[in-house]
Amino acid sequence: MFQRAAEYIKSQLPKSQAPKIGLILGSGLGVLTEHIEKPVYIPYKDIPGFPQTTVEGHAGRFVYGSFQGKAVLAMQGRFHYYEGKSIEEVVFPVRVMKILGIEILILTNAAGGVNPSFQPGDLMLITDHINMSGVSPLRGKNLDVLGGPRFPDMTFAYNLELRQLAIDAAKKIDLDLKIGVYAMMLGPNFETPAEIRMLRILGADAVGMSTIPEAITAVHAKIKVLGISCITNMAAGILKQTLTHEEVLETAKQVKGKFIRLLETVISII
Numbered sequence: 001m002f003q004r005a006a007e008y009i010k011s012q013l014p015k016s017q018a019p020k021i022g023l024i025l026g027s028g029l030g031v032l033t034e035h036i037e038k039p040v041y042i043p044y045k046d047i048p049g050f051p052q053t054t055v056e057g058h059a060g061r062f063v064y065g066s067f068q069g070k071a072v073l074a075m076q077g078r079f080h081y082y083e084g085k086s087i088e089e090v091v092f093p094v095r096v097m098k099i100l101g102i103e104i105l106i107l108t109n110a111a112g113g114v115n116p117s118f119q120p121g122d123l124m125l126i127t128d129h130i131n132m133s134g135v136s137p138l139r140g141k142n143l144d145v146l147g148g149p150r151f152p153d154m155t156f157a158y159n160l161e162l163r164q165l166a167i168d169a170a171k172k173i174d175l176d177l178k179i180g181v182y183a184m185m186l187g188p189n190f191e192t193p194a195e196i197r198m199l200r201i202l203g204a205d206a207v208g209m210s211t212i213p214e215a216i217t218a219v220h221a222k223i224k225v226l227g228i229s230c231i232t233n234m235a236a237g238i239l240k241q242t243l244t245h246e247e248v249l250e251t252a253k254q255v256k257g258k259f260i261r262l263l264e265t266v267i268s269i270i
Contacts, residue, residue: 126227148220180205
């Protein structure tokens with residue numbers, strides 16, 4: 001199944017420049033694809049065996065092209081476990097990217113700020129994660145054909161070299177890049193204030209409903225991972241206001257400039 005999907009995608013791409021960098025763009029962050037030169041669009045619905053996205057703010061297609069002089073393959077819209085999909089469907093694209101030859105995967109998401117020193121509009125470099133979803137994409141038969149051991153080490157799930165590149169890139173453009181731990185809850189409901197207090201005690205700085213399954217799958221497949229969260233709202237109980245998905249999309253729209261500048265600078269020096 002992975003092979004069929006990969007073969008179809010490959011048939012749509014120029015043979016001269018195969019992509020080595022993959023991007024998965026979170027809610028409201030797909031705007032980055034507007035800056036990809038000579039884009040080739042591949043709708044998920046056209047790819048054999050590929051899942052379909054159902055979340056507002058996710059366009060549901062691959063975009064291939066040149067970004068800062070590098071060939072990239074970007075997912076404009078990801079899949080979530082809370083949509084009712086299996087965990088295998090959620091990480092299906094990562095395994096297809098492995099077959100296509102992707103070596104670096106940049107994961108982005110919209111997240112709630114758990115660290116009270118954060119504020120909406122901040123960007124956070126993910127240094128580690130806490131999987132509170134209760135699921136692992138590696139459950140079941142080990143897919144060693146994709147390069148992974150049965151028990152992969154997750155000590156450096158978010159590649160140290162790429163993390164330093166992101167820190168250097170942020171300094172270069174004078175961006176106050178936050179650094180922290182990302183926690184994943186199952187969703188689709190936002191967390192309760194009590195759950196946010198728990199996450200803070202556990203050491204989380206931001207919380208969301210995605211990213212960790214893709215990161216685990218990429219590490220298993222020996223793909224280097226860089227993770228960046230866009231803090232689109234403060235998590236429940238920190239501010240005296242209710243949370244909405246519309247707020248998430250609106251904040252992502254407001255920070256698109258610095259989000260794009262950061263990724264432009266990071267990819268230019270990879």
